[in-house]
Amino acid sequence: MSDLSQTDPFSGERPKLSPFHPRLEVLNVRDTWSVWNGYKFADCYYDAEYEYFCIRNTCGTYDICPMQKYEISGPDAEAMVNRMVTRDVRKLGRNRVAYTVWCTDEGRIIDDGTVFKLASDRFMVVCGSSCVAWLRKASYGFSNVTVKDVSDELAALSLQGPTSCAVLKKMGLQGIENAKPFNIQHFPYHGDTLMVSRTGFTGELGYELWVKRDLALTMWDDVYAAGEDYGIQPYGETATDMARLEAGFIMPYVDFTEALKTVHFEHDQTPYELNLGWLVDLDKPHFSGKQALMEEKKNGPKWRLLRLEIDGNWPAYESNVYDSESCNQDIGYVTSAMWSPAVKSNIALAMVRSEFLDGEIWAEIYKSKDLRPYRRMSKCTIRKKPFWTAARARSTPPADF
Numbered sequence: 001m002s003d004l005s006q007t008d009p010f011s012g013e014r015p016k017l018s019p020f021h022p023r024l025e026v027l028n029v030r031d032t033w034s035v036w037n038g039y040k041f042a043d044c045y046y047d048a049e050y051e052y053f054c055i056r057n058t059c060g061t062y063d064i065c066p067m068q069k070y071e072i073s074g075p076d077a078e079a080m081v082n083r084m085v086t087r088d089v090r091k092l093g094r095n096r097v098a099y100t101v102w103c104t105d106e107g108r109i110i111d112d113g114t115v116f117k118l119a120s121d122r123f124m125v126v127c128g129s130s131c132v133a134w135l136r137k138a139s140y141g142f143s144n145v146t147v148k149d150v151s152d153e154l155a156a157l158s159l160q161g162p163t164s165c166a167v168l169k170k171m172g173l174q175g176i177e178n179a180k181p182f183n184i185q186h187f188p189y190h191g192d193t194l195m196v197s198r199t200g201f202t203g204e205l206g207y208e209l210w211v212k213r214d215l216a217l218t219m220w221d222d223v224y225a226a227g228e229d230y231g232i233q234p235y236g237e238t239a240t241d242m243a244r245l246e247a248g249f250i251m252p253y254v255d256f257t258e259a260l261k262t263v264h265f266e267h268d269q270t271p272y273e274l275n276l277g278w279l280v281d282l283d284k285p286h287f288s289g290k291q292a293l294m295e296e297k298k299n300g301p302k303w304r305l306l307r308l309e310i311d312g313n314w315p316a317y318e319s320n321v322y323d324s325e326s327c328n329q330d331i332g333y334v335t336s337a338m339w340s341p342a343v344k345s346n347i348a349l350a351m352v353r354s355e356f357l358d359g360e361i362w363a364e365i366y367k368s369k370d371l372r373p374y375r376r377m378s379k380c381t382i383r384k385k386p387f388w389t390a391a392r393a394r395s396t397p398p399a400d401f
Contacts, residue, residue, distance in 0.1 A: 058162065070132065078090065112252070315348075317337050
């Protein structure tokens with residue numbers, strides 16, 4: 001047999017494997033995989049609703065190795081990051097994390113993500129899509145800054161749920177209960193360092209654990225040994241999407257489109273359209289998109305992302321929304337929808353044209369029964385607050401479980 005026939009002709013096309021994959025593969029009973037940023041990634045492991053209830057009642061782990069991670073370092077690091085993102089990172093304390101967005105000069109969102117301030121001259125930017133090209137463009141004009149893609153060098157695991165703090169305490173992370181939301185703590189770990197941030201995407205108490213890639217399986221085994229009596233369970237993308245919608249969080253390619261990847265004019269969004277105006281600090285010096293965002297704040301956004309509670313129990317998947325039950329005027333569209341087990345209600349996020357915010361909103365919902373489509377018009381009620389969030393997600397120390 002020739003050497004050529006022994007090689008994998010599709011090796012360059014196959015998804016990369018997470019450093020946790022040897023454990024994930026065994027636990028993925030349903031063998032349901034997709035691809036995220038080139039990584040093989042689980043949609044669910046056993047049952048999406050079961051995994052969702054683990055997040056809400058015990059704890060679960062979510063592989064965030066596919067997240068894109070960039071180290072920004074050097075004397076100009078803070079100035080460079082501050083000019084790129086909409087928030088004023090000069091106000092960010094050391095070992096703190098901030099959620100933010102970054103925009104084009106037209107004020108359209110390129111991506112959202114988190115900024116970790118690890119030192120006065122060292123930051124880590126974490127986001128869902130590759131942004132290395134934009135980060136390098138944003139560094140032009142700063143002579144003392146280095147942008148390094150560390151996405152494949154770090155292993156990261158999200159641990160979310162009511163028992164998550166108890167698991168980390170049993171794992172031996174002393175003082176973890178004193179971490180406030182968006183705090184970062186560092187722990188000696190097998191001759192290196194384990195970084196733990198009190199962050200997450202579920203509206204629950206939760207943490208994200210960060211180690212070098214070669215310690216990934218060691219950390220996994222330690223977490224699962226500590227979590228054995230606390231209901232620990234891996235969860236996939238489907239359960240994540242359920243939890244984040246209840247918490248009112250947005251997701252790229254679902255609730256907004258990244259500005260550098262849209263085809264049609266204004267099919268992307270601005271922070272004000274997504275109700276993220278609180279992330280825009282117009283008092284700080286120039287940043288990308290500032291002038292356009294100042295104009296939009298003055299004139300108001302064309303669209304608004306709304307939280308809707310919808311009559312009935314038919315989820316409004318991909319529904320259009322109208323100004324009346326008779327569908328006189330098409331005023332927007334649903335981006336995310338589900339029947340919420342926690343809220344016991346039919347919930348959705350929807351983009352609605354601003355001139356219709358004070359009127360009635362109706363969703364046109366289709367559902368199949370016995371292969372036949374049925375149509376229902378359901379009235380919608382705007383909700384100002386997240387549909388669901390746990391008080392323990394904000395308290396320090398969190399309640400013991």
